[in-house]
Amino acid sequence: MTFVLVLLVSALALPWGAAAVARRLAGVLPPREACWVLTAAALLMAGGSIAVLIGLFHVPFLASLEQVPLPRVLEVWPVAVPAACVAGSVMLVQVVLLLRRWSRHRAVLAHAWQLAVVGTVHGDLVVAPGDDVDAFALPGYRGREGRIMVTSGMLRALKPREREVLLAHERAHLSGRHHLFSAVVDLCAVVHPALRSLRESLGFHLERWADEAAAAVVGDRKVAAAAIARAALASSRKRNSSGYPLLSVTTGSVPQRVEALLLPEPVVPQRGVHRAGAVGLAGTVVVSAVAAIASAYGLHEYVEYAAIAVRGR
Template sequence: MRLWVYLPLALSALLPYAARVTAGRVAPSVAVRTVAAAAAAAASGFVCCLALLALTLFDDLPPLWEFDDRPELGLPKPVPGMIALGAALLLLFGAVRLVRDVRSRRRVLRELRAAGTPNAGLVVADWAEPFAVAVPGRPGHVLVTSGMLRVLSPQEQRVLFAHENAHLRRRHHRWVTVSSWAAALNPLVSPMAVLVGRLVERWADEDAAVVVGDRRLVAQAVARASLAGRRRQVAPAMGMSGSGAVERVLAMQRPRQASRWQALVGVAALCLMVLVATAVAAVEFADVARAWISMVA
């Protein structure tokens, strides 16, 4: 366990850069799926390798500790105790972050659903704050405030509803949740979670442009909603005034992004390396564990 067990940790630090390059060269729908899947793969490899490192603490427990200072036995040496302890602490830290994320999302959903009972998939809240989000669920619904409706023209309101319904129809909250949980377990991929959050808004913008048939109208509506709407924590709900407003407005003033499939090679290769390295590390750990356990069998 000299190299392979650490390789997924190093590759996790490279993935956000590769993901950012890929996202600029493919359509948002492709980028969301690719980046979220890559984040999940990196988190899986990260957690598995940390678990393997932490499990090497077994040689410090009785009755195995009595073989620790007997080099004549030729037992393979696990990793240093401090590294194993650090891995165990990182696992605990990740578990705490994951639980906090899950609880935060549930709390936000309860608050948003308490705003009113949906009628035909829509809740109009009489709030002065300009605010609109797609609230996931079974079924999901759109929550919009009277303040937001006053800000937007009737044509821009069409964009708003097309955008929020795209979030619901495409189940964007699932991709956002996957990437957020991956970042909770593996902080190295946190930039990828942020990137997925921006990309799902771009994806919904593109779907809205198809519905209304006017990319410049979508850009105008995004700009107006983003300037009017006050940012608040709404994940896993998603709103048109979400992140990356300037980037989104500029994107809608250009032709639709075509996908360059070769741009996926870098991210795919890194993910494959993470999974292969994790598998090899698991095999190496099994060999080490078998040798030590055989001493007391």
């Protein structure tokens, strides 16, 4: 049982360190690969945490199914029932928070599509009248295909080639389905507080992914950098209070993004220290999830062992 307790503590504590590891790993990878790493890490750690809670919650029920008297279970592990109650309460809170978070996501999209109704449609582009300077990728909603929402003020603030960068950037968000990455990590952050730090990191790398795609379309990294800087300076965009902002060229750490575009295009490390470090960091993230799943399995095996002991009497 000591082994199971060690796994439980490890499974619940490791995500704090694993989240930092995932962010560092993302920092040495190109934006596209970084986004996949952060999203996969969030899913693994959230899934592991849920596995631990389910394992704790099911101990008394598994004991009853195996016809093991609850007093016998409490003799070996006195905290079995309190732990099951705590785990059940935490899972209930998680379900409520997940539903609330999902509702906020849908509310943000619904509001954005209401704004798109008053705009002029040009293919996948919706131009909204007004002096506000704003632009964002509008994911598909209720059967409607994704659109790029741009205000007249934003178009006036940019030069012709910079407009190309803007549109290519937002199209990259849509074609790459970046809103799904953002939503997945945002929901995972509800499961374990350690994963909240991954949201900001993912947002930065999603914007970097779209930046690189836009630079490739226009064929000039300096023009892309200038467009992003000008759009951010002119933007009047306000972050919504839901914590789930729509993907926009003006979000994230703009100075870092501009600086990255003034450097050569990033490549995936192929050999040497970078590759070894990336593999090692990825392994650390996986270990945290494996520990969580192993702890849940260990709890099940503990009940099985208790059942065999009772039958052998």
